Amino acid sequence: MPLVYAGVCSHAPGITGRAERADPEVRDRFYEALDGMRERLEAARPDALIVVAAEHFANFFMNNMPAFALGMAEGYDGPIEDPDWLGIDKFRAPGNRDLSGRIIGEVMQTIDVAYAEEWLFDHGIAVPLHFLTPHFDVPIIPANINCQGPPLAPLHRAWAFGEALRRAADAAPERIAIIGTGGISHWPATPDSGRINEPWDREFLDRWCRNDREALCGYDDAEVYARAGQGGFEIRTFIAVSAAAEGTPGAVHFYAPIPIFAVGCTVADYQLT
């Protein structure tokens, strides 16, 4: 049946791992916005949640790097990071191998997606799930777009991946939700960690809310790197969710730079009809 929810949020490890070092007022408003996202997701009563992430060398490396990948397992362990460092205990999130297989089969009609029957969740998925499905009671279908090791898939292919996920979700009888996770501008884990280009972020979010394919796919990677850092490559996850929302307008529920989290913290979703 038609996709029941589409949204995006930040996934930086500092959100949970360095929580005590953030301005409490801004941090708590961000956490409240994530709570609101969880409530809207729960109201959509999803049978499964596709998480379009930009994993960070937890599963995929440059020996065999897929541009796009989907998980096909009955469960997923995480976080790969030290639990004390990340601030999230070890967990096993449920999967749905059968549903993953059907989604992958449909996506393959237009995208040569890799699949993985093993997948360790890193902060890219663990942090969003910590807030959105804290009881691990919704089966997860992890999706990955390589945003870390260039060459990266062109943005219009990230859009096409999102279109394929929407088509596959609509074709399944289950109620399926999708979220994208990533940063907008940021320089994570580098000497520039904490730098955030807020004007660039707000301009991107304006394009995202208008769900303007041409504008969203109009960025050039060299320009993204210069203005938004290597973390800016993760706009691919947001763009895939835009495509999955099929032109509906979006709303930003929260945006604020939180330097110790190393990202402009974002909560946004689309008003699916």
Add this chain to the structure above:
Amino acid sequence: MSLYYVQKFLYHLNRDPALQERYAADRRGALAGYELTGEEVEALVDVDIGLLFHLGVNGQILMHFAALHRIEWSDYLQRMRDGITRHGPVREGVYAMVGYEGTEAHAARLGQSGTPGEPGEGGS
């Protein structure tokens, strides 16, 4: 120069508790089988975060190596900054795509000031 194998070793180390135990017991021994230069071996044995960043190791891989050694976050960032000061711009890899000139140059290009991540700086 074999950045690929430096990163491959760290990728394995980050996700494999058994390799973490071997590395803890015998750092040089754990590096056997990876095609590394002497400089790279020493950087991995000495936990030289600044040199590894200068060599081009992706921060998303390097930060876990720092965490494994209980290097506090702000200290991790400073060690990378010191590495660039000591050794020069990043040689290879994703940060060398357009040249990694250091935080001050990036701040100037974006019309910002200061070192990011500190209270009141780099946030907008």
